[in-house]
Amino acid sequence: MADALSAGYDAVLFDLDGTVYHGSKVVPGAPEALRALRDHGTAVRWVTNNASKAPAxxxxxxxxxxxxxxxEEVHTSSQAAAALLVERLPQGAVVLVVGTDSLAAQIESVGLRTVREAxxxxAAVVQGHSPENTWAALAEACLAIRAGALWVATxxxxxxxxxxxxxxxxxxxxAALRHATGAEPLVAGKPAPGLFTTAARDAGAERALVVGDRLDTDxxxxxxxxxxAxxxxxxxxxxxxxxAARPEExxxxxxxDLSGLSSRAELLEIGPKDGWRVTAQGDVLEADGEGDSLDLLRALCAAAWESGITEVRGVGDTARAALGELRLG
Incomplete structure (x- = not known):
């Protein structure tokens, strides 16, 4: 563990959906990775954009x-939305909730009142994921937003x-409400930095690491x-x-997967990798050599981010096979 990636950080901030589980199925290797962190004394925080459930x-x-x-380790976008609303509204203000009862309870916990009809x-609309969200719920939100209510999306x-x-x-x-109203919501959760900075501060971290599966949020x-990250x-x-990731992604x-937390940091870092050569040939990145396909991807990312070239081509059967594993080319 001493030379593992996680050893260089005093807290790990995990995304949930797609990172540690898929619905009711745990991602393979997640329990082992978490156990190793706990045994090493590394702080763990769970940071999720899913506002459908309370922290408990x-x-x-x-x-x-x-x-x-x-x-206490869980930080949700519903908490971030509640914090954003209470900063902008007087105590007792009325908020129309599009989302679960857990989201409504979180809003009420900061001294605001909730309703389901315009x-x-x-004074405001807060919108979060719920499998039960309906056209009727969106219609109420549409009316309130068009009437001038503040709109916050978890x-x-x-x-x-x-x-x-x-x-x-x-x-x-x-997106449906944006199209219907012409308005733009304030976004409480990721990619706004607040959830991560709050989680890191709560963990007392001086050097935290974010682990996630989405470029545009995590x-x-x-x-x-x-x-x-x-x-x-x-x-x-x-x-x-x-x-093709933008600089901010x-x-x-x-x-x-999460087993990477126990690998050496330099092996996981985006950049040139032994065994692979990636060169720009006009508007194409050519890959040649042999080795691990993820190492090739790390090398391709480094070259693409520097050059702006995103089309790739393999030179030789080994490189073409590796690109096939990556579903590239």
């Missing part, structure tokens, strides 16, 4: 999957990872917060999206 429900779900957790007293994730695959996320429902939020390929991010480290 989140920790109970983690416990059921064999991932020890406490409610009316002249509605998050704008377009998709939600599940054991069956990617499902519509809160961002897809936000990694972008970590970059915005000035925190190193490890991207894992167990959820949304894939080789093509990593190569670029992780420092890349691993297949």
């Amino acid at each position: 429900e989140v920790s109970a779900h983690l416990e059921a999957l064999g991932l020890p957790a406490t409610p 009316g002249p007293d509605v 998050n704008v994730d377009a998709t939600l990872p599940s054991e069956r695959g990617l499902l519509p996320g809160n961002g897809s429902m936000v 990694i972008e939020g970590a970059v915005a917060a000035g925190i190193d 490890l991207c894992v390929l167990t959820g949304v991010a894939d080789a093509a999206s990593l190569i 670029r992780p420092r480290y890349l691993a297949a």
Whole structure:
């Protein structure tokens, strides 16, 4: 553990969906990775954009999957939304909730009142993911937003990872309201840096590491917060999206899954890798050599981010096979 990536950090801030579980299924290797962190005394925090569950429900779900957790370790976008609203509204102000009862309870816990229908007293709308969100709920929110209510979205994730695959996320429902109202919500969760900075401060961390599977939320939020990030390929991010990542979406480290936390940092870092040569030939990156396919991806990312070239081509059967494993080329 002394030379592991995690040994260089005093707290690890985990995303949930797509990183440690898919719905009711734990990501392989997650329990072992968490156990190693706990045994080493590294602080753990759970940072999620999913506003459908209260911290106690989140920790109970983690416990059921064999991932020890406490409610105090959980930081959700519903908490971030409540903090954002209470900063902008007087005590007792009325907030229309589009989302779960847990989201409504979180809003009420900071001294605001919640309703489910539009009316002249509605000062704000808060929108979070719920499998029960309906057209009728969006219609009430649409009326309130059009009447001038402040609009806060817990998050704008377009998709939600599940054991069956990617499902519509809160961002897809936000897009419907954005189209219907012409308004733009304030976003409480990732990629805004607040969830990560709050979690790191709560852990007393001097050097935290973010672990996540989404470039546009987990990694972008970590970059915005000035925190190193490890991207894992167990959820949304894939080789093509990593190569094309915008500067604000670029992780420092890349691993297949959470077992990477026990690997040496220099092996996981994005950059040139032994065994692989990546060169720019016109508007194409050519890859030649042999070795681990993830090492090739790390080298390709470094070259693409420096050159702006995202098209890749393998030179030789070995390189072409590695690109095939990565679903590139």
